[in-house]
Amino acid sequence: MSTQTPPRPSRYPILETARDQVLGRGEGLAEAQLLEILRLPDEAIPAALQLAHEVRLEHCGEDVEVEGIISIKTGGCPEDCHFCSQSGVFDSPVRGVWLDIPALVKAAKETAATGATEFCIVAAVRGPDIRLMNQIKFAIDRINEEVDINIACSLGMLTQRQVDQLKEWGVHRYNHNLETARSYFPQVVTTHSYEERLDTCAMVKAAGMELCCGALIGMGETLEQRAELAAQLAALEPHEVPLNFLNPRPGTPLGNQPIMDGKDALRAIAAFRLAMPRTVLRYAGGRELTLGDLGTREGLLGGINAVIVGNYLTTLGRPTTADLNLLVELNMPIKELQKTL
Secondary structure (H helix, E strand, C coil), X not given: CCCCCXXXXXXXXXXHXXXXXXXXXXXXXXXXXXXXXXXXXHHHHHHHHHHXXXXXXXXXXXXXXXXXXXXXXXXXXXXXXXXXXXXXXXXXXXCCEECCHXXXXXXXXXXXXXXXXXXXXXXXXXXCCHHHHHHHHHHXXXXXXXXXXXXXXXXCCCCXXXXXXXXXXXXXXEECCCECCCCCHHHCCCCCCHHHHHHHHHHHHHHCCEEECCXXXXXXXXXXXXXXXXXXXXXHCCCEEEEEECCCCCCCCCCCCCCCCHHHHHHHHHHHHHHCXXXXXXXXXXXXXXXXXXXXXXXXXXXXXXXXXXXXXXXXXXXXXXXXXXXXXXXXXXXXXXXXX
C-alpha cells in the first residue's frame, strides 16, 4: 500500500483554476473568475503575481517593449472626461499648446535613443480635424526620414477616411482607450458614448493597424466593474492594453478621488494578465504614485511586459534611466525594433 501523502488542496482554488486554464491552455479567465482574483486576500497577492508572470513568459515571451509618448496638441479638449486635466470644460491649470514638427522629431530621436521601439503622437481632441491630420502627416514623414522607430497615434475618435489615411501613412498602432467598464462609463464621460469608442476601435482593427486600448482604474469603480472592464477588453482582443492608475488632477471632477491602494493595483495587474494571456500589458500613467518603486518592480514580475518611459502627457513619470536600469536588474531584455509595415 502506498504511503505517499496526497497533494494539499490550494487555499485559493481560483489560482489553481487559473494555472490550468490560463497557463496550461492559454484561455483567459472569465468575468466572474476575474472578480475572484480581485478579491484575493493580501497574503495571496504574491502567488497571483507569480502565476501572472509565468503566464506572461509562456504566452508572450521575455521581451519588454519600451515606448515614449508626446503630445502634439495639449489641453483645450471639448470632451468632459472627468479624470482629464486636458479637458477645456473644467477649471484645470492645463492650457492649449501645439507642438511644432521639429520638436516632435527631436522627441522621437530622444525616445529611440532609450531603446524604445514605439513613439506615440497624442492629441487632446474629440477627433482630428483637417489641420491636425495634415500636421500628423508632416510629422510622420519627417520622423521616418530621420528616426528608425514605429509610429503610433492617439487622436480621439476617427472617421473611416481618417483610419484609412493613418494606415496609408504607415501608422503602426492606434491608441483609443475604453478607460472604464461600460456600466461605469456614463459616470466618467457624458460628451460621448462607450459605443462611439468601440466604433473607432473596430475600424482600426479592420484596417489592419494594431489596436492599443487601455484602462484607467481607481476612478471609484467597484471591483465588479473592474472585472467587467478586463473582460470587455479581452473580448475586444487589442494588441496592447495600457494599464493606467488614476492620478487625481486639480480642477477635474475626480481631483479629490483617493489614490488607489497599491495592493489593489497589484491585484488588478494580475487579473488583467490572467484575462489576456497573449496581450501586451503596458505600465502607463499613475504607477509612480500608486505603486512606487517597490510596486513597480512587483508589477514587472507580475505580468507586465511593456513600459512607457519618461513623462506622460500632463504628469511626470519615473526617470527613464530608472526604468531602464530596473529592466537590466531584472534581466528583462528590451524588445528589438521590428518594422512590420
